[in-house]
Amino acid sequence: MTHELFGSATNLVTRLRDLADNQGEKPAFDFLNEQSLETTQLRFSDLDLRARAVAGAIQQAGIRERALLLFDRPGDFVGTFFGCLYAGVVPVPAYPPTANPAHWQRLERIAVDAAVDGLLSSSKLLPAIESALQHKPTFSRVRLLAVDSLDDSAASFWQPPTLSGDSLAFLQYTSGSTGDPKGVQVTHANLMANIGTFGREFGFHRESHMVSWLPLFHDMGLIGCMLGPAIVGCRAFLMSPTSFIKNPVRWLQSITRFGGTISGGPNFAYDLCSHKITEEQQAALDLSTWEVAFNASEPIRAATLKRFAKRFAAAGLRGSALKPSYGLAEATLFVCGVATNSLAETRTVSAKALAANQTAPEPVDAADRLELVASGRINRDQQVRIVAPESLETRPDGEIGEIWVQGSGVTLGYRNRPEQNQRDFAAHTAEGDGPYLRTGDLGFVQAGSLYVTGRIKDLLIFNGRNLYPSDIEHTVERTAPGLRPGCGAAVSVAGEAGEELVILQEIAPRHFDESRADDTVQAIREKVWHLHGVQPVAVVLLPPKSIPKTSCGKLQRYQARRGFLDRAWKPVAAWHKTEATATAEITAPAATPRLGDIHRLTREHLAATMGLSNAGALPGSQKLFELGLDSIGALEFKGRLEDEFNCELEAGLVFDYPTIDDLVAHLAETCGLQPQPTQNDADLDAMNEDQLAELLAQELGSSQGGR
Structure with missing residues (x-):
């Protein structure tokens, strides 16, 4: 299937080569540096040359089938992804490596499922990757290649592949953090059709300016913000995700600076801007x-849209620019969204009725009102x-059911999962209509408008990340002795800035x-944070037979969530984030005077990240996750420290140095900070460099005990 935006091209390689011939001097990508100020520009002719060079090197290296892509910078990723397409190799994007086991x-499970024969990364990351892979037999026959060190002369080795619309373009892996990853098989035809659809709905044209911080290993960033602009032929300004998380105003500053016309992200990104950007920063914006301003990937909240529109109206943002949308990787990306010539719609329903999967007239009781977007x-x-999940009967307008989708964007299904593909990608209604993709939503x-009300599939979304409750529940039940297997529930509750995690066990x-109940609760919180990167707001230990189940023994997570909200149980032990932070006391000894300034600044930045008023009350020896720091906060905190101390810190900072004391010691060592003398430190002036080094080593060694 071709689309009016792409002429006769049926695959991405042909399309990009056409653009290189017809508008080769036009900028395709501008890669922003970490401060989102300076850019490195890539024209369409440059992109074509780079893709041919990477493709030639891939072919010369003997990589023939599928390649894992591990990058932390958009500039390296873009050329490599297109290089794989040019080589006829299927790219498999994945999250860049961290210290988290x-x-x-x-990554190993992805590599096994995809049967990759190549791993492509940068010269910066590859040494650490090679070290990590030394004892992993899965990767013993995988060829490694640092693509940023390749010269463009490698383009002379390129052999054009034979491609059609039915050719597999890439594998998009989607799964919980410890569950078996599922590789969605996306074809060139899927991409051309889906980009054509959202390109038309959102008004993409060759003069559009996309501005994005979204990670390129995720479908919204990859398809919506990289591939979409590239094959439409417009210009994209890409910044790193960490740059946005560290300082959210950089996103809106980039839209201002580069005249961004299209940009967006998950619901939490808009809330982050509303909460973190100062009045002074806002005054300098022109939106x-x-x-x-598309909003997708997780539940869209009416309050978020209203707050963001009101907050940035003075900066020129039009409320009509806010465009809620819905999609999923199994449908390539986009299913529907608010078109450029339309306004976002809301509908007020009964919260109680909606909890029972029913719609009802607008309730009289204000407490029961819920505004859907x-x-x-x-x-x-x-x-x-809209189909009844059990009877498979089509539901009329206004009645809730499972969302089924049919169209050219629906992908081939999951790799190596024929039974699941038959069930989920070839569904027919009771009336015989089909095949459809069952979304689980x-x-x-x-x-004529779609309202998404919940999920059948057991999926939790926190800060734009998808997690499966069964994965978290499996982690919890193995944390300590005496926890009943299969008798726990990980559920989400509404918080001020989105969904929050509650553990019931x-x-x-x-x-x-x-007598060790409190230790068990703390161990659960630590294990969930470490393995899944999300901070529970409550952990509740319950007597046997508390968690509701069906007659066949299946967990009823919705009923368990209702029991938690209604305080239906008398728990054996319970912890709530608000209670813990309110009663936190300083039990750690005072900071070492010689490192006093470093301690003070670290505490102040941590308090600012978490919205706490008393930085001095943060205990140096208490673990950061116990104070309520979550994955988004961890990135922001890391960015604040890098800006303050002018040094680059590792991605897994809070895992490797989990307390303030650990962080201070690491900052002093890694960033070359010089402790400032105090009234008690006059004798430091008399020490030589070797003596100071020995003293510092003692200080560092004494503060490592909490790791």
Whole structure:
């Protein structure tokens, strides 16, 4: 299938080569540095040359099938992804490596499932990757290649592949952090059709300016913000995700500086800007060029849209620019969204009725009112049905059911999962209509607009990340003795800035030591944070038979969530984030005077990140996750420290140095900070460099005990 935006091209390689011939001098990508100020520009002719060079090197290296892509900078990723396409090799994007062992376990599962024969990265990351892979037999026959060290002369080795619309373009892995990853098989035809659809709905044209911080290993960043602009032929300004998380105003400053017309992200990104950007920073913004501010990937909240629109109206943002949308990787990316000539719609329903998967007239009781945001009108390229999940009967307008999708964006299914593909990608209604993709999401259609109300599939979304509750529950039940296997529930509750995680877990009285209940709760919090990167706001240990189940023994997580909100149980032990932070006391000794300034600045930046008023009350020996620092906060905190001390810190900073004391010692060592003398340190002036080094080594050694 071709699209009016792309002429006769049926695959991405042909399309990009056409653009290189017809508008080769036009900028394709501008890669922003960490401060989002300076840019490195890549024209369409440059992109074509770079893709041919990478492709030639891939072919010369003997990589023939699939290649794992591990990058931390957009500039390296873009040329490599297109290089794989030019080589006829299927790219497999994945999260760049960290120090977290769970991350490497996931990469191994992806590598096995995809049967990769290549791993492509940068010369900066590859030494650490090679070291990590030394004892992993999965990667013993995988060829490693640092693509940033390749010269463009490698383009002379390129042999054009034979491609069609049905050729596999890439594998998008989607899964919980410890579950078996599932590789969505996306073809060139899927991409051309889906980009054509959202390109038309969102008004993409050759003069559009995309500005994005979204990670390129995720479908929204990869397809929506990289591939979309590239094959439409417009210009994209890409910044790193960490640059945005460290300082959210950089996103809006980049839209201002480069005249961004299209940009967006998950719901939490808009909340982060509303909460973190100061009035002084806002005064310098000009968002009048922003035509499409898409909001996707997680539940879209009416309050978020209203707050963001109100907050930045003075900067020229038009409320009509806010465009909620809905999509999923299994449908390539986009299913529907609010078109450029339309306004976002909302509908007020009964929260109690919605909890029972029913819609009802607007409630009289204000406490029962819930405002839903429509994800846009159904478009001509996608057929959407609302189907009863069990009877498979099509539901009429206004009735809730599972969202089923049919269209050219629906992918081939998951790699190596024929039974699941038959069930989820070839579904037919009771009336015989099909095949459809079963999304696992609940919703209803009203007057042609789609409202997403919940999920059948067990999926939790925190800060734009997808996690499966079964993965978290499996982690929890193995944390300590006396926890009943299969008798726990990981559920989400609404918080001020989005969904928050609650852990509910039954105990086995004969095997559980109640005197160690608090230690068990703390161990659960630490294990969940370490393996899944999300901070629970509550952990509740319950007597046996508390967690509701069906007659066949299946967990009823919704009912468990309701029991938590209704305080239906008398717990064996419980911890709540607000209670813990409110009663936190300083139990650690005073900071070493010689490192006093470093301690003070680290505490101040941590307090600013977490929105706490009393930085001095943060204990130096207490673990950061116990204070409530989550994964997004960890990145922001890292960025603050880098800016303050003018040094680059590792991605897994809070895992490797989990307390303030550990961090201070590491900062002094890594960043070359010189402790400042105090009234008690006059004798330091008399010490030579060797004596100072020995003293510092003692200080560092004494503060490592908490690691």
